[in-house]
Amino acid sequence: MNVYHPKLSAGIWLLGMIIIGILGSQALTKDWLETGFLALLPANEQQPEVAKAIRQHNELINRKVIWLTGAASSTQAIAQAQKLKRQLEQSKLFSKVVLEFPQQQYIRQYQQLFPYRYQLLDAQSQVILSTRPEELIRQNLEMLNSPIGQMQAANLERDPSLLFGRYFNAQHPIKLNLEQGIVVLADRQQFWALLLTDLQDERLQLDKLETLLQLVNNAAGQVKATGGELLVSGMALFTAHGAQSAKQEISTVGAGSSLGIIVLLLLTFRSLRPLLLSMLALASGLIAALVLSILCFDKIHILTLVFGASLMGVAIDYALHFFCDSFDAKAWFPLQGLRFIMPGISLGLLTTLLSYAGLGLSPFPGLQQVAVFSASGLIVAWLTVVLLFPLLLTGFNPKHRPILLKATAYWQRHWPVWLFSHNRWLGLAAGVLVLGGLWRLTPQDDVRLLQSPPVELMHTADKIRQLFPMTPESQFFLVSGHDQADWFQNEQRLIKRLEALKQQKTLSYYQGLSQYWPDRNTQQQNYLLLKHKLIDSGLLERYMTDLGFDREAVKAELKQFAEAERKTLTLPEWLANADESKQQLWLGCDEGRCQSTVALIGISDVSALAAVRNLPGVIWVDQVEQLSSLFARYRIRASGLLLIAFCLALAGLGFKFGWRNGASIMSVPVVALAVSLAMLGWFSQLFSLFNLFALLLVLGIGVDYGLFFFIAGDRRDSTSLGVMLSALTTLLAFGLLATSSTEIVHAFGFTVAAGIVTALICAPLVGFRGDKNQHDKQ
């Protein structure tokens, strides 16, 4: 250590940070944050076509925001909606605001499809024509004579068989009503005008989300002021509320814990230096971790950031241990302090690195990222302590004895004695506590448990779904085929199954392209069907004549039919004028594969749909289920890695200090972990992947505590202060998260709190030799 020059080492540190800064200035400018959950799947499990379909489907859903203005009369509701529309357009948040439904598109659609009318038949007409063609004539008469048959009657001239009208109507399975060109819905109390919007961006920035929330609140206030009601729903609102509440909680908890930590450190050290230096160590670690991870992985996942940063919490130990050492010497010099704490914090770092390294061995990219992130962060934080602190702590030599030091000194001497003297029943109680808790522990991986959206938001979404049952579910089917004909057949088979399920009320609607666009073969079959059943049989002629058509009109219709024989409507042509929601179902053809999605609306029994299997080219995509099972697999994987981490840490410590001592040090994190898990069980807390990261943090910190006490020798008093300070700051920083109402955050905080408290309770037992300590200070 005599070659150690504080200024030189500080220079090296500075140089290193500058390099990281330069690297960072390049790395952080590109798009480095990943949020899609598919990125968390091992590479060999990602099916690119499924991923693409999910992306497309989500984009369709996530951008939509539905607005319903309610009032006692439809005129009022429409007026409100018109006013709202102007506000929404001014906000610049939306790429599309639709109130009046464009008639032009429909005229275009009608005109485009009309020439192919002998090739286009809806499913129902196909069945009627092939089995009982006379029934079609009867239904036509019923429609024409019905008091609501104006439309059919008006179309009779161009479409005598009314078959094109049936096809065109079947394109739009859900019938809603228009007033002044605006969709108006009604329930028992009110009329609702419908406004549909698409957000500019599928993933809104946080500030935009806030603007959206503000917009919603303002608009709701305005509508309410006139005695109406506003219903708004959309994925973005759920995200916005989630982000808002998480932000609020984290900032409240964050402010509280920062304040606590500041007060604690100031009271203890009566100097700003330890506080600023701890922050510097953590900040350098975080920045370095971020930059190095991005360099390493190109893109890092948002969860990596959250868990990596949490796991880095261990780093505070190194700094605090350094500062606390100063209380143990009359004339304290930083270098001398460093010399003393060096083995402790270095071994602590090594064991923690060993245990986190386990994560890197996993094939799950998320876990690898967390391993690299937290390891590099810890190393840099440790380097900051070792290289920079000696210089910056020059002249730091507190002369006071803080109350906390006196307290912890007393505690570390008497607490183990008390524990040892009651070891029988304490051991029994602890055993019962742990085993009982573990017995009750049940993992929950359902992602829906992780979200806790506000109740009103759920109510609104339900109400909108009742009024306007058009929002596709997150589940869907992905259909593929090696060419268009193959795809078409596969989708048709699926649609037959879905129709049966719809009859059983398993779902309200489904939407697949092949329902609307018949492929070339089917178009020919449709034409032939018409030819056999209506034309060749003379049925159409008879029907038209009976109805009162001129001879010329009959002839003209037969001629048009004959001329249309060779016509085919291609899919791109059909798609060109189709509704956006239908265009988005088509994923296109490439490399000998054609794909589409079949959207589902109003699912009442997911399992019945998930059971639709054994259909060629059909994949059931349930993102919620997939994500849940992904979390479950991550949880199992991380549990295994946690076990490996323990073994590695034990092996490392055993190698250095002998197995007995290694086991004694490791007993701290083992007990902490067991008690933490047991507490989760006793309090029926959420146990999922997220708790495991908390447990890793507990492991890292627990090892440190055990280790510090083990090598404390005659400096157990200052060590106990260091450990106590570390425990208190960790509890303030992470333990307070247990008060969160967001399930994941709460579970994380709870696990850390239980683990750290237990580690703190157990740590003084390590290296405790009753009488030898008695003649120490005081």
Add this chain to the structure above:
Amino acid sequence: MVNPALFQNSLGLSCRYILTPFLKLLLLFFLLRGQSYADDELSQITARLVKTPITQGDFHQQKHLKVLRKPLISTGSFTYHQSKGVIWKTLTPVVSLLLVNESKLLTGQGEQAVPVAFGKVFKAMLGGDLSALSDGFSVIGTDQKTSWQLALTPKDELLKLIISTMQLSGDTELRRLEIRETGGNVTTISFDNIIHPTQLTAEQEADFERLSP
């Protein structure tokens, strides 16, 4: 000519509002009879109508379509119940049944969307808010000794594209209804054998039962 079939909105929903002027009118008419109001012709005519909760009778409908050499003729019976809705039973040329109230519309083809305006008028009238009638139509009435006539012209731009005028005429009952479409088609319905029973028959009750949610 504008084709009514083109009035479809981009959500894929066919626009029933414009398809049911007749039914709406019919209901309007029946609702009118429950009201008593002051000066204008509309109110005087209303005052002449027989006021009971149930009205039933036969109808004879002629649709003159431009493309057809002869009219489409259908006959059948109808039943109106103040709170339950309307049963429209066609007997010739094909038997079919149409049931409607403010929230449901059932035909041989299954359940269909009910025009919001339909329920609106229904409610407005029951609530005594007759301005709703003149909200949707410009009304010109002529009240003569033995008979009366009402000419309604739609105000709604969309409806205007389809319907040019609607004529109602009658005495103590509505006797005749004529709808002239802009395309030249004309529908005439005459009502005969109108009676006002105090109770619905079991069959009528059963039909209305199908409408209840």
